[in-house]
Amino acid sequence: MNVRQALRNGFIIGTISIFIILLGLTVLVGGIVRGWFDLSSNALGAWVLLGLLALLGGVNARRNTHAASWKEAAVAGLAAGVAQGAMVGIFVGIVATLIDSGTEVRQWLVQLTPEAIDLLRFGAAPVAAALIVFAIFTLAGLLGALPSYASAHYQWGAAFRSWFWGMRDQGLDLPPVAAFREYKYAPYIVYGLGLVLLLIAPQLLGRYWNYTLGTVGIYVILGLGLNIVVGLAGLLDLGYVAFFAIGAYTVAMLTAPAPHNIGMSFWLVLPIGVVLASITGVLLGIPVLRMRGDYLAIVTLGFGEIIRILSKSDVLTSFTGGPRGIRAVAGPSLFGMDLSSSQHFMYFIILGIILVAYLTYRLQNSRVGRAWMAMREDEDVAEAMGIYTLKYKLLAFAIGAAFAGFGGVLFASRNKFTGPEDFTLLVSINVLCLVIIGGMGSIPGVVIGALVLKGLPEMLRELDDYRILVFGALLVMMMILRPEGLLPSKRRRMELHEEEPTEVVAAGGAA
Amino acid sequence: MAMLEVRNVHTYYGNIHALKGISINVDEGEIVTLIGANGAGKSTTLNAICGLVKPRSGEIVLENEAIHRLPAHEVVSKGVAQSPEGRRIFGRLTVQENLEMGAFRRADAGAIQEDMRRVFDLFPRLEERRKQVGGTLSGGEQQMLAIGRAMMARPRLLLLDEPSMGLAPLLVEDIFRVVRQLNEQGTTILLVEQNALMAFSVAHRGYVLETGRVVLEGTVDELRENPEVQKAYLGG
Numbered sequence: 065m066n067v068r069q070a071l072r073n074g075f076i077i078g079t080i081s082i083f084i085i086l087l088g089l090t091v092l093v094g095g096i097v098r099g100w101f102d103l104s105s106n107a108l109g110a111w112v113l114l115g116l117l118a119l120l121g122g123v124n125a126r127r128n129t130h131a132a133s134w135k136e137a138a139v140a141g142l143a144a145g146v147a148q149g150a151m152v153g154i155f156v157g158i159v160a161t162l163i164d165s166g167t168e169v170r171q172w173l174v175q176l177t178p179e180a181i182d183l184l185r186f187g188a189a190p191v192a193a194a195l196i197v198f199a200i201f202t203l204a205g206l207l208g209a210l211p212s213y214a215s216a217h218y219q220w221g222a223a224f225r226s227w228f229w230g231m232r233d234q235g236l237d238l239p240p241v242a243a244f245r246e247y248k249y250a251p252y253i254v255y256g257l258g259l260v261l262l263l264i265a266p267q268l269l270g271r272y273w274n275y276t277l278g279t280v281g282i283y284v285i286l287g288l289g290l291n292i293v294v295g296l297a298g299l300l301d302l303g304y305v306a307f308f309a310i311g312a313y314t315v316a317m318l319t320a321p322a323p324h325n326i327g328m329s330f331w332l333v334l335p336i337g338v339v340l341a342s343i344t345g346v347l348l349g350i351p352v353l354r355m356r357g358d359y360l361a362i363v364t365l366g367f368g369e370i371i372r373i374l375s376k377s378d379v380l381t382s383f384t385g386g387p388r389g390i391r392a393v394a395g396p397s398l399f400g401m402d403l404s405s406s407q408h409f410m411y412f413i414i415l416g417i418i419l420v421a422y423l424t425y426r427l428q429n430s431r432v433g434r435a436w437m438a439m440r441e442d443e444d445v446a447e448a449m450g451i452y453t454l455k456y457k458l459l460a461f462a463i464g465a466a467f468a469g470f471g472g473v474l475f476a477s478r479n480k481f482t483g484p485e486d487f488t489l490l491v492s493i494n495v496l497c498l499v500i501i502g503g504m505g506s507i508p509g510v511v512i513g514a515l516v517l518k519g520l521p522e523m524l525r526e527l528d529d530y531r532i533l534v535f536g537a538l539l540v541m542m543m544i545l546r547p548e549g550l551l552p553s554k555r556r557r558m559e560l561h562e563e564e565p566t567e568v569v570a571a572g573g574a575a
Numbered sequence: 576m577a578m579l580e581v582r583n584v585h586t587y588y589g590n591i592h593a594l595k596g597i598s599i600n601v602d603e604g605e606i607v608t609l610i611g612a613n614g615a616g617k618s619t620t621l622n623a624i625c626g627l628v629k630p631r632s633g634e635i636v637l638e639n640e641a642i643h644r645l646p647a648h649e650v651v652s653k654g655v656a657q658s659p660e661g662r663r664i665f666g667r668l669t670v671q672e673n674l675e676m677g678a679f680r681r682a683d684a685g686a687i688q689e690d691m692r693r694v695f696d697l698f699p700r701l702e703e704r705r706k707q708v709g710g711t712l713s714g715g716e717q718q719m720l721a722i723g724r725a726m727m728a729r730p731r732l733l734l735l736d737e738p739s740m741g742l743a744p745l746l747v748e749d750i751f752r753v754v755r756q757l758n759e760q761g762t763t764i765l766l767v768e769q770n771a772l773m774a775f776s777v778a779h780r781g782y783v784l785e786t787g788r789v790v791l792e793g794t795v796d797e798l799r800e801n802p803e804v805q806k807a808y809l810g811g
């Protein structure tokens with residue numbers, strides 16, 4: 065039993081945890097989780113983040129020490145837990161003491177706000193707080209190690225997978241199902257039924273669900289756009305919300321009575337918003353796309369924030385409506401009929417999704433899609449194959465931005481309002497998460513991702529306090545069972561589940 | 576008249592002076608080899624020719640046309656293709672798609688089909704695996720794919736960077752047989768190798784590179800006779 069190895073794992077997690085606290089990530093994640101679930105404090109999100117890390121400490125310790133019995137697993141988990149608990153506990157204790165004595169810790173560490181520590185203290189005095197933190201991390205280490213051992217020992221993952229796919233195959237092999245699958249028109253029937261269902265659904269859903277699912281649908285459109293940028297072209301864009309905002313502000317400024325009173329029609333503004341967003345994408349892309357990976361992420365993130373801050377700026381209030389936003393944004397009408405209820409919008413959004421998904425599908429399987437894929441894998445080689453990578457990156461940016469602009473027009477017009485708070489960094493992060501959760505590069509994945517990330521929290525509202533627990537458990541389970549995403553593209557599945565190749569010794573070389 | 580002339584090329588990676596005035600000629604129909612230790616600048620030379628690395632000074636002329644200012648994606652259209660060091664095939668694309676990427680700049684669908692046929696005739700293993708994703712191929716198959724992908728550009732000058740790296744001796748023989756065959760079918764080849772013995776068995780002429788400079792050049796026979804070459808590269 066290699067206790068030192070387990071301790072080392074604990075120290076690693078302890079260090080990471082302290083870094084995360086120092087960087088203010090606990091506060092950030094706490095805020096996100098609070099936003100998702102309308103909580104009153106950031107503490108839950110912060111602890112979920114740290115708790116997952118602490119569990120991971122136990123899991124890693126168990127795995128790296130190759131613990132081969134319950135007892136060994138427990139020792140490994142406990143050792144890691146004590147190590148990480150001691151580190152983080154002492155850290156919290158020291159900082160809490162400093163804060164209580166009135167020291168301004170932010171003069172050294174700007175992100176270390178009193179809130180970052182308060183979130184972890186449960187209102188206790190420094191020493192008690194340190195002990196509480198210690199206890200939680202230790203317990204989590206142990207809790208991580210035991211199921212990890214159980215899962216390895218009883219091969220839960222494998223058992224679940226074979227059960228799941230076995231059930232599916234059995235279902236598909238049932239005589240009537242098999243016969244239907246053979247039938248030539250089967251796909252048309254399935255798609256036809258799906259379409260009919262989609263057309264009826266808005267009639268059956270009430271106002272609340274049309275509104276809620278409409279928001280999910282707008283996130284699907286955003287997700288499909290970001291999927292092109294991140295999933296297909298491999299460009300990490302963290303300021304994607306900017307293009308959403310441009311679409312929304314275009315429709316707001318051109319149709320609302322204030323601040324401009326231009327009063328254009330929705331149908332005219334829709335293409336303008338899409339084109340403006342797309343042009344902005346290209347204008348941002350030209351300087352930025354020459355940068356590689358991480359720089360691109362940072363610059364786009366900054367751009368997203370700049371757009372939001374501009375829209376909020378007092379100086380520009382007469383132009384953008386300022387912090388209060390723009391009210392009475394016009395909705396569409398046709399032949400004098402007003403079509404701006406949530407229900408009507410549900411139809412527009414469904415049509416929009418079908419359109420955008422179809423475009424994505426066509427692009428993905430085109431020469432352009434192939435170029436994106438090659439470029440994402442190896443930019444230099446792609447360039448040497450004759451792919452003008454900058455052009456294809458710009459194209460991805462422009463198309464992604466156009467989709468976001470489209471989503472923005474629908475969003476502002478349906479809400480009859482737009483304001484800077486609709487376009488925080490959180491939107492970009494949410495959209496990125498849903499693309500990843502669904503499975504990068506996969507169209508159905510984006511739909512599922514949006515349903516899980518934006519829809520599920522709403523649907524679980526019934527469960528009240530427990531919904532956070534359920535939601536968290538679902539996410540964790542998913543990441544363990546399907547690291548490639550819920551509905552990954554065929555390619556990623558091939559890649560992750562293809563059997564190992566057999567090494568060739570004598571090739572059938574030159575004839 | 577040389578097909579390719581590299582004239583006194585200097586390149587830098589930041590402050591690292593990687594090529595310190597390289598001059599190389601390749602005549603039409605030849606196989607020319609570049610040998611040299613790790614870090615001598617062989618790959619950098621190939622990358623300069625195909626436009627991935629920009630020379631700070633010097634010129635590169637392909638059939639009387641300066642190509643050193645062209646971006647890499649345009650150099651392909653001039654008839655230069657590379658099979659890079661370490662293969663670098665597209666792991667998520669199928670064998671067939673990898674080959675199609677090699678022909679990305681071409682629009683002559685019929686001729687592309689012919690060329691794919693030609694690749695499959697040279698490497699039957701690739702045809703058996705045409706729907707398999709590149710990442711799941713064995714090392715030897717990946718090397719075949721990398722060469723096949725470069726051939727799909729229908730280059731007049733083919734740059735091969737260490738095609739024998741990490742392959743079993745039998746496979747190396749196969750790869751070199753194909754190299755000779757391609758050359759006999761009319762492709763001019765610039766071959767970078769660590770395995771000087773194999774390189775000399777197919778090439779006509781060679782250059783020896785050391786820390787960014789050409790220190791020796793000559794026909795393969797001359798190089799083989801050279802005591803320095805024997806000592807450093809032929810283990811004699």
Ligand SMILES: Nc1ncnc2c1ncn2[C@@H]1O[C@H](COP(=O)(O)OP(=O)(O)O)[C@@H](O)[C@H]1O
Nearest residue numbers: 588591593611612613614615616617618619620
């Ligand atoms: N991308 C790079 N960045 C910085 N230095 C590089 C890079 N590629 C190569 N070099 C340096 O340039 C020199 C020549 O390298 P290279 O052309 O790869 O040599 P060879 O192919 O002969 O082994 C070496 O000193 C190497 O370290």
Ligand SMILES: [Mg+2]
Nearest residue numbers: 617618619660
């Ligand atoms: Mg090299």
